[in-house]
Amino acid sequence: MNDMSLSMLFGILAAMLILSAFFSGSETALMSLNRYRLRHLVKLKHSGAIKATTLLQRPDRLLGLILLGNNFVNIFASSIATVIAIKLYANEESSIAIAAGILTIVMLIFSEVTPKTFAAIKPELLAFPAAWIYTPLLKLFYPIVWFVNLFANQLLRIVGVDAQKKRHDTLNKDELKSIISESESLMPARYQKMLMGILDLESATVEDIMTPRNEIFGIDLEMSIEDIITQIKISPHTRLPVYKTSIDRIIGFIHLRKILILINHDDFDKQTLINCLDKPSFIPESTPVHNQMHRFKHEKIRIGLVVDEYGDVQGLVTLDDLLQEIVGELITDDIAVRVQSDGSYLVDANITIRELNRVNQWSLPTEGPKTLNGLIIEFMETIPETGTSIKLHGYPLEIIKRDENTVKLVKFLPKKTNLYRNTK
Structure with missing residues (x-):
């Protein structure tokens, strides 16, 4: 090496710095990849994403390869810098310390901070090309990487970490809600609220969304037939509960589509109304919203009364209420x-x-x-x-x-x- 010219030594040193920057930047880029976007790109048959996913399935091997290469080029660069210093300053001992200091600053700027910052900001731009390079390198240097990882993994097991266990990247509900709430630039606010509503279905019960007992609009059979007809005509709802004196004495539900044709007939009376009633449905107040949606669909009903553990009516819930829990103001004025x-x-x-x-x-x-x-x-x-x-x-x-x-x-x-x- 002492026989090499300074220009050749500087050229080798520059090559080592470039390789060091590549190893440092690609390490950060591969570790910074968004795992969910990566899965999406794999489904789209993106070749770079496929190779990156394969490498990341065993991060211990990938890191072993990267660090093997990075440490080698850094140590080799240090040796080259030492030879250059000796050639320039005629074997003065202080020249080696000066060369080490300069090399540290240069490597810190050009081979560490700059490439790693770039990789953290644009990980895919560096990670996917690097995956093409690391795939054959891992096969070529697999014996050395395996030997290094053998000792490294044993040390990790001492502290209770299994490096060979596959990592499962999953999000809990709160983390998913955070992602949705931060995606303002990707979707309209109304769709964000809709997705939030879907996520909340797991913890919501019919008690959370029901119309309270005191706000139930219904027909009391104890009223006169004239008042009943008036109630039907002014009703803001298409389905009404029919009861005697109290909502706890429910008889059934009436659909206005069935009854509006009949109320104008001279022979319309309470018995005619009763004959048009649908059987009432009762829902325990602790029933989860998503379960009730399935029940409405299975039984082909759209309305039910919410009851407590004693069977007393606490409120009323409709299919529209359940849908509104998801889509919010999209279906209401x-x-x-x-x-x-x-x-x-x-x-x-x-x-x-x-x-x-x-x-x-x-x-x-x-x-x-x-x-x-x-x-x-x-x-x-x-x-x-x-x-x-x-x-x-x-x-x-x-x-x-x-x-x-x-x-x-x-x-x-x-x-x-x-x-x-x-x-x-």
Whole structure:
């Protein structure tokens, strides 16, 4: 090596620095690949992605090969730098230290930081070509890589890590929700909410989405026939429960399509109405939403009464309610949350906590009361007066409207505001 010219030595040193940059950058690129995008590219028969996936199935072997090559070129570069220093400074001992210092800075900039930063930003640009190079190299140097990994894997087993065990990249529900919430540039907000609704189906029950008992619009057979006809004509719904005195004494459900033709007949009476009734369906309040969707589909029904453990009616749920849990405001004209010009929100207190969290990406507790009204009353331990300001689980709000026994409308203020009094 001492017989080589300086130009040749500098050329070899430059080649070693380029190889070192390749090994460093490709290592970062392969380890930074998005595993889910990689699987998608494999399905599309992308050759580079296929080879990268094969290499990443055994990361211990891949890293062994990369580090074998990287350490070799770095040590060889250090030897070349030492020879150059001796040639330039006539065997002065200080020249070796100077050469080592300069080489460290050069390698740090050109062979480590720059290629690794580039690889972290554009991993596919470097990883896929590198996979073509590493595939034959791994076969060529497999005996050496196997020998190195034999000792490395034994050391890992001492600390409880099995390097040969295949890694399964899976996402839990919360991680998947985080990905969806951060994909604003890839899909419209309404589709984000729809996907969030689908993910929430696993934990939602019919109790979370039902129409409460006190809001059920139905027909009481104890009313006069004239009042019954009026109720049918003004009904905002196509299916109505029919009961005697109390909703707990349900008789059945009537579809307006069946009855509207008959109510104009002179002989229309309560018995005619009863003859048109469909059998009532009862749903336990703890039934998961996704199970109830399957039940509605299997039994070909669209409406049911939600009952508690004692058989008392707690509310009513329809197929539309279940679909709305997924698609939200896409199938309703009601706007429960309205954004104001000052950044505040006017919110209908009858909105469910789950829907409010989904619409605004909040984290109000869903264990306990199901509606915002119920959460406020539980928090305050009373029905607050209009104008009352509180901080509800970290969210400042003001009571805008109430009636005798419920909160009707609230205004959520921006979190930075101090225009509230903390009642707890």
